[in-house]
């Protein structure tokens with residue numbers, strides 16, 4: 001288990017990341033609103049508008065996903081279960097948590113999880 005000061009450090013990273021994501025999402029929404037207000041003169045503009053909005057949407061979705069994971073990690077810190085693999089219960093190495101503070105699986109379980117996910121997606 002990471003010790004208290006290590007957890008505090010990771011919590012700080014999570015909180016900063018959370019603020020960044022919230023700002024990014026707000027900016028994306030503002031950009032999309034701005035695009036929607038602009039007059040669409042021809043097909044080319046429309047194509048650009050659609051692809052920009054689509055990209056923004058993809059980024060926002062990805063960020064919302066990360067935001068959920070950050071929230072989950074913060075709850076775990078509060079509950080004292082942070083840094084434990086959701087699947088097998090081993091302590092996630094500190095190096096992995098530092099690289100990805102919202103990791104919920106150890107490296108091995110992550111590999112299994114991704115493998116299963118890819119397999120399901122193909123079927």
Ligand SMILES: [Zn+2]
Pocket residue numbers: 085086087088089090105106107108109110
């Ligand atoms: Zn595990």
